Amino acid sequence: MTSRARKPSPIELQGVSLSGLQNLIDERRLPPVEQWNPERCGHSDMRIARDGTWYHQGSPINRPAMVRLFSTVLRREPDGSHVLVTPVEKLEIDVEATAFRAVEMQSEGEGQDRQIAFSLDSGDAVIAGPEHPISIVVSEHGPSPRLGVRHGLEAELSRAIYYELAEIALAENHDPPGVWSDGEFFPLSPPEA
Known part of the structure; x- marks a missing residue:
């Protein structure tokens, strides 16, 4: 990923009607990961713990913006495994419960x-x-x-x-x-x- 990648802001529920919320969801532009199918090129050394904490090489990722960015390129494969995918690489990520x-x-x-x-x-x-x-x-x-x-x-x-x-x-x-x-x-x- 390049440093120019846009980090998505969190969507808040408070004070927003559900029709307004649907508009916010619809406006959010997520990468088209379903269209990207490069070969697997290894493991990311990342995992998502049961409590939702993201880890890289055993250390928690403490920057919420970084976790949000990674979450936009996360996908579950037909075999049940999870991957981080870009147009040119696909890396496995361990997920203990749900993403x-x-x-x-x-x-x-x-x-x-x-x-x-x-x-x-x-x-x-x-x-x-x-x-x-x-x-x-x-x-x-x-x-x-x-x-x-x-x-x-x-x-x-x-x-x-x-x-x-x-x-x-x-x-x-x-x-x-x-x-x-x-x-x-x-x-x-x-x-x-």
Whole structure:
């Protein structure tokens, strides 16, 4: 990456309507990583810990702007691995759980007309819906509530956010318990085995 690469600013949920938030998301220009397919050329010596901390050669990356920049060239491959990709190189990166964490939630509307937005630890924001589904994945650490972000990447929902979603589901008395967002219903329990 060149030093001229634009570092994206974080998107804030506070004080923004969800239609305004959608405009901010739409205006954000992310690199077209889905179009880049160079050969793998090694490992980046980077990892994203379960708590969302990014590490390089065992040391945490303490500059949020640098993490945001790296997150824009992150992609999940069909085999489940994660890579940092540019037009000329593809480097593996270890991801212990999910690439992102949802750290804040905002909800507007009720029932089938509800929209739920999430702020991510990368500075991105996502509105749950058909392209960004909420799911419960059974992991080695137990059920993991997740949100689809982009390019196969997911954000794990914090416990507090999951409880906010559960409160909505209980108040709206859906069977099975779940929430609506952007015209799509998302059950809040793991799929039946």
